[in-house]
Amino acid sequence: MSVSEDQRLNLLQQASILDTPPTQEFDAIVRLACSMFDMPMALVSFVDGHRQWFKAEQGLFLKETPREHSFCSHIVETKSPLVVKNADKDSRFSGNTFVTERSVRFYAGVPLSEGETCYGSFCVLDTKNRRFGDRDLEQLRSLASVVVGLIREHRQQSLLREQQRELELKQARFEQTERSAKVGGFEMDLETGTIIWSDQIYRTVGLPVGKRMTSEEVIGCYAPEERESVRRRIRDVLDGSAAGIDREYRIMTPEGEERWVRVVSDIERLSGKPSRLFGIVQDVSEKVRYEQRLLQAANADPLTGLANRAAYNAHMERLTAAAAPSIGLLLIDVDRLKQVNDILGHATGDLLLKGVASRLDERLGKRGKVFRLGGDEFSVILDAPASVRRMGSLARHLIEYIGRPLEVGGSMIHPAITVGGAISEGEMDAATLSQNADFALYHAKETRRGSYVHYEPSLRSRIARRIxxxxxxxxxxxxxxxxxxxxxxxxxxxxxxxxxxxxxxxxxxxxxxxxxxxxxxxxxxxxxxxxxxxxxxxxxxxxxxxxxxxxxxxxxxxxxxxxxxxxxxxxxxxxxxxxxxxxxxxxxxxxxxxxxxxxxxxxxxxxxxxxxxxxxxxxxxxxxxxxxxxxxxxxxxxxxxxxxxxxxxxxxxxxxxxxxxxxxxxxxxxxxxxxxxxxxxxxxxxxxxxxxxxxxxxxxxxxxxxxxxxxxxxxxxxxxxxxxxxxxxxxxxxxxxxxx
CATH class of the missing domain: 3.20.20.450 (EAL domain)
Incomplete structure (x- = not known):
């Protein structure tokens, strides 16, 4: 079912994105597009009634231009990609502001669409004629899908901020007596132990509305790791040593669904003695899941799905801070990746990296955790206390397993890796352990590529001499x-x-x-x-x-x-x-x-x-x-x-x-x-x-x-x-x- 222009404009307004300040995520996308396609200009453009407004732009230094004669308006009207190789010779766009004032000659853009709704376009531009093949257009579509995802997240964030503002407004209005309202509110009589919940709380925790609750049944709504903390909180409330709280908890419904709630509570006192615990409960599951997605994106390698360098650094810091005994670290370099990229293309190189990552993860199993540090480099942190013999055996096993023929992109490749390893000693910090393993890997690549070298103190002097x-x-x-x-x-x-x-x-x-x-x-x-x-x-x-x-x-x-x-x-x-x-x-x-x-x-x-x-x-x-x-x-x-x-x-x-x-x-x-x-x-x-x-x-x-x-x-x-x-x-x- 097609969407009329009025409906489209209404949905665009509901996205709450027009005339918002620049954000790092959108700005990063246009910079990436310029880099990928070697173009001086790129836009995330939203087409309003009489204008096109730019959420992000690179190389144009404009916030908006008239909609008339615009490339992006054409994309919105056709809902199809557009490639214009010689704009000043194209009667449709020769009057475009970009053509007349910015000397734009080349344009390539794809729709920014959700379902049947096209908000605008994601495009790259140049002042000279360019070639732009099907592969380029597919890559531009891929970037546009990321932009659409950012639009969804922006809209969701706007909704969450609105909900948060409404909650804060309610919290400011309600004093102690108002907080006992039935919608999302609760109270517990500390004299009798009687608990009263509003209908919303029952729905949040997945229990029948009106079910009589005891403190133990309330505690049972929380996830196992939260229960002792809640039980201790109730004890502290009863003996008068607790104060009000504002924190988030993980809960589990009877059907096993995982949710998160924000609990804001306070204690009413009579004659200095605690008499009533009351507060509100907000279901913040969507917000927490969104934050988890962001955290996962920040700590996961998008190509292989493995944990990335940020996760590696955090994991190493945790282990060394906890004084874990004999931490074993393997640094792994994929050999000849550049030649694969140069000869067979970067797409094949990416498939090779994914194949190596899969084999590393599969072969390592529960013995440790694999990270992709970037480019052709991976690392493995072993879980159990490490020994030189076991690390050497594991490294050689990984070299042999990964070296088996691998079919990628229609080509049969024999992957090869070089491995360097080190073990923490005493109170060694994460940086020193990583550097030691790096020395070993460096030496292996220079002297025994395709094999394993374990760190020895003498490597430092050898490498220092080489430098x-x-x-x-x-x-x-x-x-x-x-x-x-x-x-x-x-x-x-x-x-x-x-x-x-x-x-x-x-x-x-x-x-x-x-x-x-x-x-x-x-x-x-x-x-x-x-x-x-x-x-x-x-x-x-x-x-x-x-x-x-x-x-x-x-x-x-x-x-x-x-x-x-x-x-x-x-x-x-x-x-x-x-x-x-x-x-x-x-x-x-x-x-x-x-x-x-x-x-x-x-x-x-x-x-x-x-x-x-x-x-x-x-x-x-x-x-x-x-x-x-x-x-x-x-x-x-x-x-x-x-x-x-x-x-x-x-x-x-x-x-x-x-x-x-x-x-x-x-x-x-x-x-x-x-x-x-x-x-x-x-x-x-x-x-x-x-x-x-x-x-x-x-x-x-x-x-x-x-x-x-x-x-x-x-x-x-x-x-x-x-x-x-x-x-x-x-x-x-x-x-x-x-x-x-």
């Missing part, structure tokens, strides 16, 4: 003190320099040089690692340009790339920008990638990026081969041109048959796959001879040269080829001797 190193590296980056040093790679066929590997070094303010091994912790910071690579690309490209201009035959330069360089998706752009701007072909660059990149869940992204770069002439090397988890698998799936055998095998191959067998296996495999092999860490003539006999392609190590500054590369390449020395200052001659 200090990161700060030093950041300072060195800002002061241009991160520089490349170059180590030669020589070809086995002719002894000539085949390439140089660019190794990052940090130059301290005193001029001393620090190797990467001394600040390797900094590379675990994605931002720092990204900036180091960018700086190295720029400096390597500049050095290559200089060597080309000098006519030096240096072959090519290899550069190590970390997982962080692939995460942002801009590696190809950075490489091309650094080399193309200097006119350097990409066949002068070798990218070295280790297996740690694939442990971040980036194998497809890495493979795609490297394949595109190889088509532009770049060469790819798999570094530290043999030390990872699945090197052969990666050879099959990755676009690799060179295998670099890890130094650990070269060090031991002359004394350990298994190391020698592995080196031989890699060389045979490379020949069949048509790949080159570089042996790393060659430091002796015997190692070099052995590798040459096995057919190794290129050699790298201190035997042929240590990493050197850019200024020494030219000297190295131009060095006379006479004589042989143990420290291999003349590697080409030395290699010819070995070959000859």
């Amino acid at each position: 200090q190193i990161v700060r030093e590296v950041e300072s060195a980056l800002s002061e241009h003190r991160m520089v490349p040093h170059y180590q030669p790679v020589v070809g086995c066929a002719d002894g000539q320099v085949w390439a140089f590997e660019a190794l990052v070094r940090m130059q301290r303010s005193d001029g001393s040089i620090v190797s990467a091994a001394q600040f390797h912790e900094a590379f675990t910071d994605p931002s720092v690692a990204h900036h180091i690579t960018t700086r190295m690309l720029e400096q390597v490209a500049a050095d290559i340009r200089s060597w080309i201009d000098r006519g030096l035959e240096f072959g090519r330069v290899s550069l190590n790339i970390s997982a962080s360089d692939f995460m942002r998706g801009d590696l190809e752009t950075r490489i091309v920008a650094a080399f193309a701007s200097r006119g350097i072909p990409l066949d002068k660059l070798v990218l070295e990638v280790t297996e740690t990149v694939f442990l971040q869940g980036l194998e497809d992204t890495v493979a795609t990026t490297l394949q595109r770069l190889r088509k532009k002439g770049l060469t790819v090397a798999l570094d530290d081969f043999g030390t990872g988890y699945a090197s052969l698998t990666h050879l099959r799936s990755l676009p690799v041109d060179i295998i670099k055998v890890d130094k650990s095998f070269i060090d031991t191959m002359l004394v350990d048959e298994s190391s020698l067998a592995i080196v031989e296996l890699v060389l045979n495999l490379a020949r069949k796959l048509d790949m080159k092999v570089t042996a790393e860490g060659v430091e002796s003539h015997r190692q070099a001879m052995c590798l040459l006999e096995m057919g190794c392609t290129t050699l790298q190590g201190y035997l042929f040269g240590k990493p050197m500054g850019r200024e020494h590369v030219g000297e190295y390449l131009c060095m006379p080829k006479t004589g042989v020395t143990e420290n291999a200052d003349r590697p080409q001659e030395e290699l010819r001797r070995l070959l000859g």
Whole structure:
């Protein structure tokens, strides 16, 4: 049944919302809409008889405008969403105030409706033309449903405030004799114990009107946890030690329905002796339930339904304040959520979080309580006194259970979590316990992602050291003190320099040089690692340009790339920008990638990026081969041109048959796959001879040269080829001797 305009306006007035002051909830919705849709303007608009009035607005700084020619009026009339992509060309709205005075060109709005009644619209606006698809419109509808819920709550609050005002007015009018009125009133004769109730109280507690009540029957109306307090109150009234009260109680009807009442009572005294207890009873069930909904909303995560960070903080404070013995805390991080969001969309990411939350809650059971702290982080507070062994067992069980395949949004995902844990000691406060667990989680993510780490005091010093190193590296980056040093790679066929590997070094303010091994912790910071690579690309490209201009035959330069360089998706752009701007072909660059990149869940992204770069002439090397988890698998799936055998095998191959067998296996495999092999860490003539006999392609190590500054590369390449020395200052001659 449709609603006429007069009926609609009457219902709008009954909502008691027009011309009310701004509220945080409505203001937050319009700010959220602007953020979600990247729009400068948003409105919660109510359409009155001759105007549209804004309960909340962002970017317009108006309270109301004429209804004529308005977008929102059109929505009220049609009760349908409206999207206008070019308002100044639309004859319906070209005279709109927003179009003529605020240069609005784009509008998207949805109705604010309850049943058949449309109060107005929720909309976003822009001064330029925009695209707005079905998904955007659905999200706008979702926000509008929240606004409608706020309208209902506003109306309900208005009704509750009105009822409260009426009650307070009655309380002010009635003196002691008036408070014994039958409607909602009660009295108890303290001499005889006789109790009189009004009809309303009987209805409130769910008893037949007129039923004779005793004090014990009255007490029986209250919820079990309230009864002792009421019984004590009656005793205090009878012995003269009680005073009037004003408080709320939970009651239970005979049918088991839960209600809340507000009891306002006083004591009449005759000759200084209490003679009568009297007062009023107000059913405040609706108000209490509303407050409970607000409390639940404030303490519950809207996505997963779990308790949120506010509830977590309150729970921790209660436990530590009560000196609970050995509180166990697990902090849980969902791995690779960003990649899921980026590749499969945020909707799939949300489903993943809901799936993880459900599994955590299901598996934990009654052993504790799960909270979602925000983003990809959850926490578990254990109920029973905790022990290191039990926490470790539980954490590993959760890791295994959550890691089972999960179908979300039509995709099969293998969730993974990393867990850090801590146990309270002595009078440890909530903040310290949370920080300890956070240290453990942080360490787990940096060193053992996908596993569990329990807090130890030494973690603080390790993390403090890492933070200090990161700060030093950041300072060195800002002061241009991160520089490349170059180590030669020589070809086995002719002894000539085949390439140089660019190794990052940090130059301290005193001029001393620090190797990467001394600040390797900094590379675990994605931002720092990204900036180091960018700086190295720029400096390597500049050095290559200089060597080309000098006519030096240096072959090519290899550069190590970390997982962080692939995460942002801009590696190809950075490489091309650094080399193309200097006119350097990409066949002068070798990218070295280790297996740690694939442990971040980036194998497809890495493979795609490297394949595109190889088509532009770049060469790819798999570094530290043999030390990872699945090197052969990666050879099959990755676009690799060179295998670099890890130094650990070269060090031991002359004394350990298994190391020698592995080196031989890699060389045979490379020949069949048509790949080159570089042996790393060659430091002796015997190692070099052995590798040459096995057919190794290129050699790298201190035997042929240590990493050197850019200024020494030219000297190295131009060095006379006479004589042989143990420290291999003349590697080409030395290699010819070995070959000859």
